[in-house]
Amino acid sequence: MTFVFAARARRLVLLAAGLSALIAGPALAEDRRVKIINETDHTIVQFYASNIGQNDWEEDILGTDMLRPGASVTVNVDDGTGYCKYDFKAVFSDGDVLIRQGIDVCNVSVYRYTGD
Structure with a gap:
């Protein structure tokens, strides 16, 4: 028994x-880590990633660092909310600002900023 x-x-x-x-x-x-690659002619001086449920940008992920042309950095955009869709904002040394919306960081492991 x-x-x-x-x-x-x-x-x-x-x-x-x-x-x-x-x-x-x-x-x-x-996995919410994304390799950001700068394939432009200008340095990325600020980079932001906020989930699509946010109303404002979070802190600058690069902090005091910069992403020079040809360079890359891997960032973990996991903010603990469980979101997979994020908006990216890159601020360049020439003053240009590029915003990309709805990037699925659960399925995208590399994101390229190109000169196009």
């Missing part, structure tokens, strides 16, 4: 562990 109970308990534990892995798997798999 004890052996049957122990075997059932073990199966329940394994089943629960398997179910929790299935449930947590997709949430943990969402």
Whole structure:
């Protein structure tokens, strides 16, 4: 009798562990790191990424750094909200500002700013 109970308990534990892995798997798999590549002729002096549910831009991700032409940086835009869609704002040394809306950072791992 004890052996049957122990075997059932073990199966329940394994089943629960398997179910929790299935449930947590997709949430943990969402990688919100994006490699930003500057393929323009001007330095990116500020870069912002805010989820589409925000009404304002978050802090400048580059801080005191800059992204020179030909350079790249990998940023983690995960703000803990679970959003996958983000708006990007790049401010360039020549004064240009480029805003790109609705970028799915759960599916895009590289984003290029080009001179086009």
